[in-house]
Amino acid sequence: MTQTLDWNTEKLLEQDLAHLLHPVTNLHRHRKSGSLVLVEGQGVRVKDSTGKWYLDGFAGLWNVNVGHGRTELAEVAREQMARLAFQPTFFGLATPPAIELASKLAQLLPHHSHFQFTSGGAESNETAMKIARYYWSLSGQPEKTKIISRRMAYHGIAMGALAATGVPAYHADFGPLAPGFVYASAPLDYRNNPGLSEGDFVAVLVKELEDIIQGEGAHTIAAFIGEPVQGAGGVVPPPEGYWKAIVPILKKHNILLIADEVITGFGRTGRMFAQETYGFQADITSFAKGITSGYIPLGGVGVTPEIFERMATPDRMFMHGFTYSGHPVACAVGLANIGIIERERLWENAEVRGQQLMRRLRELEAHPFVGNVRGKGLMALIEVVEDQSSKKTFDAAKGIGGKLQAASRKRGLIARCNDTGFAVAPPLTISEAEVDEMVNILGESLEEVLA
Numbered sequence: 001m002t003q004t005l006d007w008n009t010e011k012l013l014e015q016d017l018a019h020l021l022h023p024v025t026n027l028h029r030h031r032k033s034g035s036l037v038l039v040e041g042q043g044v045r046v047k048d049s050t051g052k053w054y055l056d057g058f059a060g061l062w063n064v065n066v067g068h069g070r071t072e073l074a075e076v077a078r079e080q081m082a083r084l085a086f087q088p089t090f091f092g093l094a095t096p097p098a099i100e101l102a103s104k105l106a107q108l109l110p111h112h113s114h115f116q117f118t119s120g121g122a123e124s125n126e127t128a129m130k131i132a133r134y135y136w137s138l139s140g141q142p143e144k145t146k147i148i149s150r151r152m153a154y155h156g157i158a159m160g161a162l163a164a165t166g167v168p169a170y171h172a173d174f175g176p177l178a179p180g181f182v183y184a185s186a187p188l189d190y191r192n193n194p195g196l197s198e199g200d201f202v203a204v205l206v207k208e209l210e211d212i213i214q215g216e217g218a219h220t221i222a223a224f225i226g227e228p229v230q231g232a233g234g235v236v237p238p239p240e241g242y243w244k245a246i247v248p249i250l251k252k253h254n255i256l257l258i259a260d261e262v263i264t265g266f267g268r269t270g271r272m273f274a275q276e277t278y279g280f281q282a283d284i285t286s287f288a289k290g291i292t293s294g295y296i297p298l299g300g301v302g303v304t305p306e307i308f309e310r311m312a313t314p315d316r317m318f319m320h321g322f323t324y325s326g327h328p329v330a331c332a333v334g335l336a337n338i339g340i341i342e343r344e345r346l347w348e349n350a351e352v353r354g355q356q357l358m359r360r361l362r363e364l365e366a367h368p369f370v371g372n373v374r375g376k377g378l379m380a381l382i383e384v385v386e387d388q389s390s391k392k393t394f395d396a397a398k399g400i401g402g403k404l405q406a407a408s409r410k411r412g413l414i415a416r417c418n419d420t421g422f423a424v425a426p427p428l429t430i431s432e433a434e435v436d437e438m439v440n441i442l443g444e445s446l447e448e449v450l451a
């Protein structure tokens with residue numbers, strides 16, 4: 001049982017405004033709107049400091065895969081902290097949780113043999129891109145350094161990951177960006193397909209990739225990085241056959257594939273990893289979020305035996321890693337969290353409830369300001385537009401995102417809202433009734449704001 005506390009909301013809000021610097025936030029507007037202070041969670045629901053409960057339609061930040069209130073994870077953390085709170089994986093040191101979690105991941109991603117841990121998604125992608133360059137450098141091709149990324153990609157916002165992120169809003173005012181990144185199109189049917197069949201649209205995307213590789217020169221390109229389903233940039237499930245068409249092109253040109261499974265990993269798309277969902281295998285996989293369901297920060301990367309063998313070249317130190325590469329408490333929680341996902345076969349619920357979610361969300365496409373509904377498993381986006389035929393987005397001055405947020409929170413739902421619409425990615429434990437409840441609130445909120 002968790003202890004119930006009385007919170008002084010007024011004081012917390014005052015201190016929040018005075019001292020907490022919020023990420024990815026309009027800091028000017030935040031002064032007026034303030035924070036929603038969350039104090040407790042149970043299953044798919046979270047409670048605010050005034051006692052009101054909400055459906056956590058975004059699973060925190062697409063990461064609380066097993067839902068809230070799993071006291072067994074708290075117990076595992078407590079036990080590990082009491083036994084041995086910290087030792088690194090530097091200097092030939094290791095702890096049982098780091099070793100055991102790496103071994104578990106090698107079972108789940110059998111095309112990878114070795115895993116290095118980080119504290120989150122951006123660090124994982126920094127690691128993945130550095131490993132790609134390291135691999136080519138040790139292979140006698142040090143000029144293979146460029147990274148191909150895609151527009152609308154979100155790979156985190158540390159300096160290297162920021163350059164791979166393909167959303168211009170994240171780049172503004174933080175330049176210069178790290179050099180050596182080139183961008184391909186997002187495989188977004190709604191905006192980028194000029195009316196072709198799915199197969200022909202994939203052919204156009206493949207041709208564009210071939211052209212980029214030819215233009216840059218394959219001998220200069222280390223890796224292609226991609227989220228199997230683009231997430232924060234606008235939830236983009238690729239067209240049928242996309243990954244199966246992209247992978248051989250990369251292989252043909254000796255370009256490594258980095259799959260950014262930070263959101264898609266650990267069940268969200270209906271399989272444990274989206275590489276299974278789409279039938280491909282990356283050379284390097286980066287992950288974070290769902291590995292601990294957010295109970296404690298953890299991320300990492302997996303590499304193929306071929307990459308590891310090259311990295312294990314005699315007389316070379318792999319000069320990369322972080323203090324918390326393999327934090328024993330985080331790794332112990334990660335192992336227990338994967339145990340829950342496996343025991344409850346949560347990827348299956350993600351698939352079944354994801355189908356229900358998409359079925360119900362499609363009903364909203366009848367709304368005059370809904371331009372597109374798209375998703376895979378338990379990640380989905382309802383894109384709103386000012387005009388369906390031109391697909392024009394709403395002017396920021398109209399403040400649609402803020403209004404959608406207010407309307408949905410009033411009704412007891414936390415979703416990700418911006419001027420593009422709603423994104424949802426609930427815990428993988430969500431029930432049939434809870435999916436219906438979530439979609440009903442989304443529909444009512446759209447009606448209220450865009451009647």
Ligand SMILES: Cc1ncc(COP(=O)(O)O)c(C=O)c1O
Pocket residue numbers: 119120121122123125154155156157227231232260261262263288289
């Ligand atoms: C696909 C993907 N990659 C990387 C990241 C960055 O993760 P973090 O915020 O933990 O650095 C995110 C975060 O949302 C993400 O969605």
